[in-house]
Amino acid sequence: MTIPAASPTAPIRTVGTAVAASEGPAMHITGPMHERFGEILTPAAVAFLTELHHRFGGRRHDRLADRMRRRFEIGNGHDPRFRDDTRHIRDDADWRVAGAGPGLEDRRVEITGPTDPKMTINALNSGANVWLADQEDATSPTWRNVIGGQLTLRDAIRGRLTHTGDDGRAYRVTAGRTPTIVMRPRGWHLSEKHLAFTDRTGRRLDASGSLVDFGLYFFHNAQALIDAGRGPYFYLAKIESSEEAKLWNDVFTFSEEYFGIPRGTVRATVLIETLPAAFEMEEILFELREHCAGLNAGRWDYIFSIIKNYRGRGARFVLPDRSEVTMTVPFMRAYTELLVQTCHKRGAYAIGGMSAFIPNRRDPEATARAIERVAADKKREAGDGFDGTWVAHPDLIPTARAEFDAVLGDRPNQLGRERAEVQVQAEDLLDVHIGRPITSEGVRDNVSVAIRYIEAWLRGIGAVAIDNLMEDAATAEISRSQVWQWIQQGQITAEGTPITVEHVEGLIGDELAGSTRFAGDRFDDAAEVFREVALRPEFPAFLTLPAYARFLRETD
Missing domain, CATH: 1.20.1220.12 (Malate synthase, domain III)
Structure with a gap:
């Protein structure tokens, strides 16, 4: 199935109208059309994807080339630094981000998870403030998962999602007030090989996983979310620079204009989970300021990014056993303190990360250990000034909530704590000496x-x-x-x-x-x-x- 794009000079069409032209860029569906896929991959939805790729696909490839160049430079001994060319942004004390949208005012506990029907229903019934509906690291990007996740979200937003497990157990949403949904599309580096984009020169390329995930979700759900008193909200993964943030901001602005939605309706929370991004937190907030709600400390990918960038720089950059790389080691401590300070300086929420420990309902001792460790992790985050945190299991929500309630009380956030005492230098973010062995x-x-x-x-x-x-x-x-x-x-x-x-x-x-x-x-x-x-x-x-x-x- 092939849907041509609108002419770049043609007027933008409204929701539900297929955009068509006889020539020019086009999107091809190369994957099989399984049951109900036609509800997501409608001609109008695919035309919107075509427009996104036509307008932003080239810039995406430029940004990915920037990443490769940056990794090469670090690998050859050039440590990242705070940018001189953007110092004026950091020195300007007056600008602020848009902040929380409707339904994002209190984010003290967010549950993360994939978008299959069972996990979606469990998340919506969990009692968390926010659900991170994850089409990225918690989802294996099979074609059925990619489009099936969109179907699940579409049904859930319209209050018609049910599920029957293989054991015959029925699942349905019973919570009176469900968490605000914040969807995480795939990062810029990931492609979608079941959709192909032909550009104006006739080149046929794999579609962008980011633009596919965002575009389909936005097309089908933006207005329904607004009508429900919330909005189209996103977590942005794997960002490495303010230029990548600007690309997302331009995608948001174009999409709002395409559908006649007020500018600034979208809200994005950026995961600071790469080493280069840690040196550009303020610049990332600045480029997204019309659409930005906050930053998140994506701890696990951040550790991976340290290893990836410094993998060939000698023994002094070698980390010990994974279990020894905790949130209290020097480089992780510096990164999270800088994140909280940066967010609160600019009116953005600082959201903590996910402790990997989870309860085991068949093992009371393992559950007790998990709750103890998660409680300590969330107590540290709340004490450091974070406005909320992640959990990966519904049973951990009371533990996380108790630690944040103890600090927040009735307040929805800690934006008043700017942490002026924090003085993080570039070398602090690169202090990977832990002093523990590899076993x-x-x-x-x-x-x-x-x-x-x-x-x-x-x-x-x-x-x-x-x-x-x-x-x-x-x-x-x-x-x-x-x-x-x-x-x-x-x-x-x-x-x-x-x-x-x-x-x-x-x-x-x-x-x-x-x-x-x-x-x-x-x-x-x-x-x-x-x-x-x-x-x-x-x-x-x-x-x-x-x-x-x-x-x-x-x-x-």
């Missing part, structure tokens, strides 16, 4: 977690409980990138074992031999992906890129 258990755990997560991801499951921790693409990235770095930097465990390709191959064999196999499992494919992204000399920027291209593309 044999840490190496084995990384191999095991990465393979088990990738196996589930290949089956279409993007968020997985493993050993009482919630694992998603970000935590799997830490695991595989640490293994890669340890090998390339010739590290030796505290027990005296050299971390080599051969040693890790042995651990892969142990993992496969010890796994409980079942019909349809993907352990062999997962091991193959892990070898590609952790054992070869080349370092893929994201493990999901080769895995998606090879294993998740669906054809008729």
Whole structure:
């Protein structure tokens, strides 16, 4: 199916009217049309995607090229610094961001999760203030998940979502007031291989996962959300620069104009989860100021970004076992303190991250440990000035809420705490010295977690409980990138074992031999992906890129 774009000079059409032209850019649906997919991939919706790609696809590729250049510079010894050319933005004390939109005034507890029907209903019934509807790291981007997630959200927003599990259990939304939905589209680096865009020169390119996720959600739900007294709200993932933030801002402005929605209706919360973005927090807020609600401390991807950017810079940049890289180590402490200070200086909410510990209803001791650790994590965040936080499980909401209630009371936020005493320098953000060893258990755990997560991801499951921790693409990235770095930097465990390709191959064999196999499992494919992204000399920027291209593309 092919939908041509409107002529760049043609008038913009309204909702429900297909945009058509005889020539020019066009979008092609190359994936199969499963049941109900036609409700999402309507001619008018696909025409809107075509316009987004026509107007913003080239700039997206420019921004991705900037990322590659920046990683090359850091890898060659040029540490990131606060930008001189944008100092005037940081020095101007007068500007502020748009702030909370309707339904985002109190964000003290946000629950995160994928957009399948069961998890959506559980999130909407959870009692959280906000639900991060995740089409990114918690979703394996199969074609069925991408469009199925859009169907789920469309049904949920209209109050008609139900689900019956394989065991016959019925799920429905029973909460009187459901959390405000903030949808997270895929990052700029991810493509959608089931849609292809032909540009004005005749080149045929994979569609942008970001523009597809945003565009379909906005097209189908923006007005319904506004009518319900809330609005189209988004979490923006993997941003690395203020130029990338400006690109999103322009997408928002164009989309509002396209549908005749008042400018500034969209609200975005940016995840600061890459090292380059930590040096441009104020600039990111500035470029998005018409549409910005706040920043989030995306801890797991931030750790991955540190490893990725400094993977070849020598032993002093090598991190210890994943479990030792906590929120209190120097570089993580500096990053979160700077985030809170920056947000409150500009009227933006500062949202904390997700502790990976989750309860296990079959294991009371594991549950008690999880609650204790989550309580300590949220107490620290609330005390540091964060306005809210993430949890990954409904059972953790009372724990997180209690810690924020103790600090916030009846106030919806802590914007009055500007943390003027915080003085974070560039070297503080790069202080990765932790002084803990790499252990044999840490190496084995990384191999095991990465393979088990990738196996589930290949089956279409993007968020997985493993050993009482919630694992998603970000935590799997830490695991595989640490293994890669340890090998390339010739590290030796505290027990005296050299971390080599051969040693890790042995651990892969142990993992496969010890796994409980079942019909349809993907352990062999997962091991193959892990070898590609952790054992070869080349370092893929994201493990999901080769895995998606090879294993998740669906054809008729």
